[in-house]
Amino acid sequence: MSDTRPTKVKPLSGFPEYLPEQRIIEQHFLDVIRATFELHGFPSIETRSVEPVERLLGKGGDADKEIYGIHRLADEGGAGGRGEAELGLHFDLTVPFARYVVENAGRLNFPFRRHQIQKVWRGERPQEGRYREFTQCDIDVVDVGELAPHFEAEMPLVMAEVFAGLPIPEMVIQVNNRKIPEGFYRGLGIGADDVTEIQDTLRIVDKLDKVGSEKVAALLVDAGRTPEQARAVLDLAAIRTQDTTFVERVRDLGVEHPVLDEGLAALSAVIETGAAAAPGAMVADLRIARGLDYYTGTVYETQLVGYESWGSFCSGGRYDELASDGKNTYPGVGISIGLSRLLGLLLGKGLVGASRRSPSAVLVAVTDEGSRPASVAVATRLRSRGIPCEVAPAAAKFGKQIRFAERRGIPYVWFPGAGEADDQVKDIRSGEQIDADASSWQCPQEDLRPQVVRLGE
Amino acid sequence: MSDTRPTKVKPLSGFPEYLPEQRIIEQHFLDVIRATFELHGFPSIETRSVEPVERLLGKGGDADKEIYGIHRLADEGGAGGRGEAELGLHFDLTVPFARYVVENAGRLNFPFRRHQIQKVWRGERPQEGRYREFTQCDIDVVDVGELAPHFEAEMPLVMAEVFAGLPIPEMVIQVNNRKIPEGFYRGLGIGADDVTEIQDTLRIVDKLDKVGSEKVAALLVDAGRTPEQARAVLDLAAIRTQDTTFVERVRDLGVEHPVLDEGLAALSAVIETGAAAAPGAMVADLRIARGLDYYTGTVYETQLVGYESWGSFCSGGRYDELASDGKNTYPGVGISIGLSRLLGLLLGKGLVGASRRSPSAVLVAVTDEGSRPASVAVATRLRSRGIPCEVAPAAAKFGKQIRFAERRGIPYVWFPGAGEADDQVKDIRSGEQIDADASSWQCPQEDLRPQVVRLGE
Structure with missing residues (x-):
């Protein structure tokens, strides 16, 4: 372009x-x-x-x-x-x-x-x-x-x-x-005359992470809830358990409503399945x-x-x-x-x-431009066995070709020999260089693809 | 929503x-x-x-x-x-x-x-x-x-x-x-006084597939080319070879120019590499x-x-x-x-x-809703060994569960037994049903994932 x-x-x-x-x-x-x-x-x-x-x-x-x-x-x-x-x-x-x-x-x-x-x-x-x-x-x-x-x-x-x-x-x-907050609020008498009170209450509780419980209590009272209702609403939102003991904690608050019962049964089923299949991955958190x-x-x-x-x-x-x-x-x-x-x-x-910035596991070196086809043939043999590789862009000094691989994190450099059996491959991390045949050399599994790992802890 | x-x-x-x-x-x-x-x-x-x-x-x-x-x-x-x-x-x-x-x-x-x-x-x-x-x-x-x-x-x-x-x-x-058409046209004298003649000629030749060679010849003459130039331009565009014999065919047209030589050498190198590595995949086509x-x-x-x-x-x-x-x-x-x-x-x-419309290789049947956890446990064991599967959505009659799998092309239905060792798996294509253990059953490799195949020829 x-x-x-x-x-x-x-x-x-x-x-x-x-x-x-x-x-x-x-x-x-x-x-x-x-x-x-x-x-x-x-x-x-x-x-x-x-x-x-x-x-x-x-x-x-x-x-x-x-x-x-x-x-x-x-x-x-x-x-x-x-x-x-x-x-x-x-x-x-x-x-x-x-x-x-x-x-x-x-x-x-x-x-x-x-x-x-x-x-x-x-x-x-x-x-x-x-x-x-x-x-x-x-x-x-x-x-x-x-x-x-x-x-x-x-x-x-x-x-x-x-x-x-x-x-x-x-x-x-x-x-x-x-259904848990909705039923609980109804059990407290919220929404008995005006159903939008339930939405209002939910919306205020949603601010808990941002403004804290004192401010939420004040907002609830401003919105027309009684101080007792506000306290109960916050008590519900504070419940967080890894197992189904949240049910007991809700019951302890002494509020009853059939919609609350439905919600508690449904959440119990989810949490029970979760605790059995993936312990620790899920919590019941009644503030969400x-x-x-x-x-x-x-x-x-x-x-x-x-x-x-x-x-x-x-x-x-x-x-x-x-x-x-x-x-x-x-x-x-x-x-x-x-x-x-x-x-x-x-x-x-x-x-x-990531362990490298290139999908290539191997850089095939080029001895001189005239022998590039031999390097390409090596690459083709490696690829036919699923080993990602590329051929060096220029027949520069080997030190320069190795630096080309280093900058991309490519772990191996392959040196085609003069004859069929004279190839060598170098692990440029360890410096180890061994005789190798492109038709049979095994690339270690962990080097085949870039590894993505957790850092810094 | x-x-x-x-x-x-x-x-x-x-x-x-x-x-x-x-x-x-x-x-x-x-x-x-x-x-x-x-x-x-x-x-x-x-x-x-x-x-x-x-x-x-x-x-x-x-x-x-x-x-x-x-x-x-x-x-x-x-x-x-x-x-x-x-x-x-x-x-x-x-x-x-x-x-x-x-x-x-x-x-x-x-x-x-x-x-x-x-x-x-x-x-x-x-x-x-x-x-x-x-x-x-x-x-x-x-x-x-x-x-x-x-x-x-x-x-x-x-x-x-x-x-x-x-x-x-x-x-x-x-x-x-x-560089091949450009050098060739220059060798014919096209563009000697006005370089835009070369672009014009290329643009007209580009219509070959749409309007045919007679019409292109007429357009070239309309654009100021001589009938001899037009014929040579079309002769060049007609050359298409799987190997480097296109060079000889161009030479036979008797036109010479250094830019043409450059282009012929460059295309020869590409075609030679291609013929060696992937015979039949590439052609030199001088009309492109x-x-x-x-x-x-x-x-x-x-x-x-x-x-x-x-x-x-x-x-x-x-x-x-x-x-x-x-x-x-x-x-x-x-x-x-x-x-x-x-x-x-x-x-x-x-x-x-595609062989199916679902990634699942196995549908795990559900005998009754009470035993759904047992079916989920089978699915978890299969997945832990890389076998994609899902659990039936409802404890319907087995015939209905099999039809659920059929409609999605899922090849196997798994029937959890009453005891640990009583599981069976059915290949619903062949009807074959065998005893199986979710911790060791081998899904045939070709059934693990949907197969995508060429059809209709």
Whole structure:
């Protein structure tokens, strides 16, 4: 591409890009995530990046999701043009998934499980850990009419397995059931005359991490709760247990309501399954509310231990109506990893690293340009046995060729000999150099691919 | 996501989406492409999806690339807003790669090789095989100041290996060197007084596939070439050989020029390397011109044998100046697979298929809801040994659970027994049912993952 103007280039705030060695880390995370999702029977789908703006607006809980519209530059009038619907970039993967389910309902098998790993866009003002373009990794199960509750226990177990496979500090998945605070508040008499009191109370409790319990108590009283109600609401939010003892702790508060009973039974089932299958990975945390509108049962958030102030890296929940086509409704449950935010933290703090910046395990040296075909033949033989390699770019002095490998972290340099049997391979980390045959040399398994490891602790 | 309005949904023209069984095919193609690129030492990078519009405009050869701008809906004024530069979605991966190289030049090792597999967007009117959102798979090598010519032979060999690994009909990579027609035309006296005659002639010859040689001859004469020049130009374009005999055929035309000699030597080196490493994968085809502005040496196009009218599925070439930062220029060579176009053809014609629509190799049946934990435990044991599986959604009659597996193409159904040792597994294709232990049962290798195969020929 001819570009003869002196080029001014600079990063765009909110649109992160990685160097090759960072991208190797991202690829490792993506590979582990996808492999785990597939091990649990979630096929992949991708949806187009755009939806009609009309479909994006007013979805997703926050009315202020910042949506990017797109417009053809060739259209003078801007967006749309040629009488087409105005299109925008999706800001999550749930809205397009809901549309995909309705559009393809006749061609999907229900209950339908899928995973989806794609970029999403939000035009928010960028700040630490917030991006305008970022990658989400979602799993959901959706059914027609009714959805079995055991799927609510399955979702966080899949994620616990993902986290166990990643080179990261401990993750704790916090689980609650929206029916617990709702039933508890009703049992306290909140919402008896005006049902919006329940939403108001939830919204105030959601500020606990930011403003603390004293301030929340004051806000609750300001909103019309009695001091006794406020104290009970905070007592409920303080309950956090690794097992089902949360039930007893709630009972001790002396509040009763049938919706509360439902919520406690449902959360117990999820926590029991979790404690059996992945001890320590999940906690019942009765403070989690997770958005205020569309979740109707179990909700999830996830903290990285030691980095709780960064908020949740993996969230989701159950919704009774993912979508509707007028004839059927589609209840679902889903959970989503905010991969870009997680990598932003890990890379920013130097908590993860890659063993090299090239996929090549071997650099095949070139003795002189005339013998390049012999070096290419060595590379072809190594590749035929699955060993990633490249041929040196120039027949420079061997010291220079070794430095070429060193700078990329390529662990081996291969020296083709004059005859067939005279080849040697050098491990440039140890300096050890041995006779080798490209048709039989075994590359140690751990050197075949770049290793991605946890650092700094 | 609550969506209580009856939802009207329909596909958006030009924005293809796949069903899970089609996506499995796409993933297989992506996996083969990435694995082959990495086997050849090309690390991955991704660039952000947007560039400043100013950078996108006037690049890429065609002035009429249809660019999508993006704008924050929250901005009344439309595009840009808050004093930020106007942004657009990239229409290829070369323009952002050039910017990435300049931006990160101090942190990359040159010669720098990379692969890049991403979506790109063009607001063109959609038609068969043309999309508004589609996936490109690029490799490039770029250096500072000078780029060694052997990379021009390497690019098509990597692609030949990709094609050999895919379940597709034969691909033929057509190679030319821009210096051959240029030197040949000069040798004929074209461009002696007015150098634009050479571009004009190339542009007319480029129409050969569309309008035929008689019409091209007439157009050449209209453009001021003599009938003798026109005949020689067409004679050159007709030369296509699998080996280096094209040199002799050109010499037989009796035209001489030093630039022609350079081109013939360069193309000979590429074809010789290709014939040695991948016999039959490449041809010298002296008609290929591949855009008219920025390629300066070797150029590539690729035909799917039997579907030549679909045009090229994999193209590229050498450019002396991929980018410049005022101090350095960055010559490069690259080649790109148009994956969406290729899959559009293969899926549309039913030439490729997947053995199932789920990653699960096993469905673990559930005898009754009370024993679901036992079924989950079986699934956990199978997964711990890398066997993808899922647990039946409901404790329905076994016949119904088997049909659940059948509809997804899941080959095995596992029946947990009452005791530890009483499990059985059924291959639902053959009907064979055997005793099995989830800690030791071997899933046949070919059933572990969905198989993607060539069909219909």
